[in-house]
Amino acid sequence: MATDSDNPCLPFEQDNLGFYQALLSDSNGAWSCLYIKAYKSFITYACQRSSISTDDALDILQDGLAEFAVKLKNGKYVFQGSAVTAYVFTVCRNRWVAFLRKNKIQKTDRLQDNTADDDDDDSTIQDGENHPFTIFRRDDPDGDEANEADSGGSDAIWADNEADWEAVGRAFAEVGADCQTMLNCFYVEEKSLGECGARIGLQENSAKVKRFRCAQRMKTLYTQYKKEEGGGRIDFRG
Amino acid sequence: MELSDEFLEEIGAYLSGQMTPSAKNQFETRMQRDAALREEVAIQREIKVGLSFLAQKERFKAMHTNLEQRGLLTVSAADRLKTEPSPTETKVLPLPTKRTVFGPTWTYFAAAASVVLLLGLGWVVYQNRADERVDVAQNQQRFERFFSTNLKPTPLSPPNPDQLGAPQNSDQPNPDSLRLQEAITALQRQDTQTALNTLQALTQKSPGHWPASAQWYLALTYLQTNQRDQSISLLQQIAALRGHPYQREAQRLLGELVSQ
Secondary structure, three states: OOOHHHOOOHHHOOOHHHHHHHHHOOOHHHHHHHHHHHHHHHHHHHHHHEOOOHHHHHHHHHHHHHHHHHHHHOOOEOOOOOOHHHHHHHHHHHHHHHHHHHOOOOEOOOOOOOOOOOOOOHHHOOOOOOOOOOOOOOOOOOOOHHHEOOOOOHHHHOOOOOEEHHHHHHHHHHOOHHHHHHHHHHHHOOOOHHHHHHHOOOOHHHHHHHHHHHHHHHHHHHHHHHHHOOOOEEOOOO | OOOOHHHHHHHHHHHOOOOOHHHHHHHHHHHHHOHHHHHHHHHHHHHHHHHHHHHHHHHHHHHHHHHHHOOOOOOOHHHHHHOOOOOOOOOOOOOOOOOOOOOOHHHHHHHHHHHHHHHHHHHHHHHHHHHHHHHHHHHHHHHHHHOOOOOOOOOOOOOOHHHOOOOOOOOOOOHHHHHHHHHHHHHHOOOHHHHHHHHHHHHOOOOOHHHHHHHHHHHHHHHHOOOHHHHHHHHHHHHHOOOOOOHHHHHHHHHHHHHO
16 A cells, blocks of 8 residues: 655645655656656546546546647746646646547547537536646647747748657667667667767767668658657657 | 857757856847757757656656556556536446346355455455565655665775875766765666666776665665565675775674564
């Protein structure tokens, strides 16, 4: 049975800023706490209001958390005093709404919320004070923009394309184990060429050639799959 | 635009924010003029964001398994109430107005015995699961206390008087230490499977500081994944080995595990 001392949320009670800073410094306890809070609130919320399976709800939750983690890392999420959990809940909820629409699933309780209908009105959720995740109001159509950095700055130089993570996933699955290690090391962990090469037993010069070939292969497969697919987009513009 | 190694390097530095402000300005000026470069940066950015997203999702999947094992994802009635948006209409079930009539007296006893039996079995199952969760939580707490992302450095060997003027090789990172660091990063993000694979491979290598350190982290990984017996067996080996970099830690952890 879990005890209080095992609760990773204990250090962050009532401290929104401290919690945000702990997430920013990639504290495992903070991420575990966020996961627990998001899980307990969102899974119940989504399953009570629609006939989706728990597995689907879990998938949506993990997508939402992954989206938040990427936004936090690339500076797209800006802390403005309100609870991080509220923002994460809104991200998950938006994904849930999109999922219901895509799969033409009706909500099970129309009295509560018109989520699957066209008039997606967040203000119908009436327990903002008691809910662990206070819901953003309607004047923020996406619900999550209040905390997002302005995308109209210099970062908007290039075409504002969305990342198609399904195409990325398909491409990544096909590049082979060594390339996966190399690409993850280069793109995600942003490590040096020497370190990335060492992970697959290559000296720096050979690692450079390998990295380039892997990136080239990844790009070719990604652009090919992106053309084929329509879904799986992540809007991380900005 | 044809991707070249130089472009990849440059775009990588730009997207990860590793350029100096002046280099960044120059690069952005080039992008404004060159549509092909702009497009290439956009594609590279999509790949980077997509891969980061997938890596994060894997992290949360692993985290889910870990938290579930520790019994931290149990949704209580209070949690359910918190997600209720407003009072809902509760279904009203009519209470039976007449007493249900059972058959002969022995059926009462049979029904009562079944209930007692079920309750008893339920209690045993519940107790076992509760004990399991306590073990998992304790293992996790011990793991967190003993786990450190800082590796112990290789001990300094006494200087060889014949090689005092020779250049040092310390700049070159040892591949085993990098792999060990990789495993520790995986453990940190709770990707225990990757950590296990890497650490098991490292401990099979010829004896040395890094394979020995990998043994310690492997014992910790076993503990975190609730493979207590494997963890104890490995800790016994480490604790008995004089000069092992983690001998003291192993002895302490072993003492706790055995006295439990």
